Amino acid sequence: MEGKMNNAKTQPFTLQADPPKHYCHARGCLNEVHPSLLMCSRHWRLVPTHLQREVWRHYRKGQEIDKVPSPSYLHAAADAINHVAKLEGNSAFPVTTNN
Numbered sequence: 001m002e003g004k005m006n007n008a009k010t011q012p013f014t015l016q017a018d019p020p021k022h023y024c025h026a027r028g029c030l031n032e033v034h035p036s037l038l039m040c041s042r043h044w045r046l047v048p049t050h051l052q053r054e055v056w057r058h059y060r061k062g063q064e065i066d067k068v069p070s071p072s073y074l075h076a077a078a079d080a081i082n083h084v085a086k087l088e089g090n091s092a093f094p095v096t097t098n099n
Contacts, residue, residue, distance in 0.1 A: 022064070025081050027090045035064035038077055039084070046087055047080045055080050 024031045024040040031040035038044070038055055047055075058073035069077075082093060 025077065026084045027081070027088070036061075038080060043084050046084050048083065051076070051080045051083055 019035075021032055022035040022037075023029065024033050024038075024043055026039050026043035029040060029043060031042070033040050036059075039047070044052070054076040055073070058070060058076045060070060060073065063069040063073065078093065085091065085093075
């Protein structure tokens with residue numbers, strides 16, 4: 001689809017695409033969640049409180065926008081994802097860090 005001209009002497013404007021969808025990070029879950037959330041509420045409730053706290057402790061506001069989460073956030077998120085995977089009978093992914 002081509003952009004429309006807003007008048008003959010200006011550049012065509014670009015059409016804004018819908019933001020990409022963000023899904024729960026539990027393995028196999030297709031529930032759409034807000035980009036700042038790691039999981040849908042059903043899966044998040046399976047994460048123990050101490051792991052939930054770690055995820056939020058390492059979350060940085062805006063990381064879902066700039067796509068630059070910290071290694072500590074990624075580690076905490078992987079721990080939470082793996083915990084749910086084990087509960088649901090899925091295999092856990094290895095957690096590695098460069099720190």
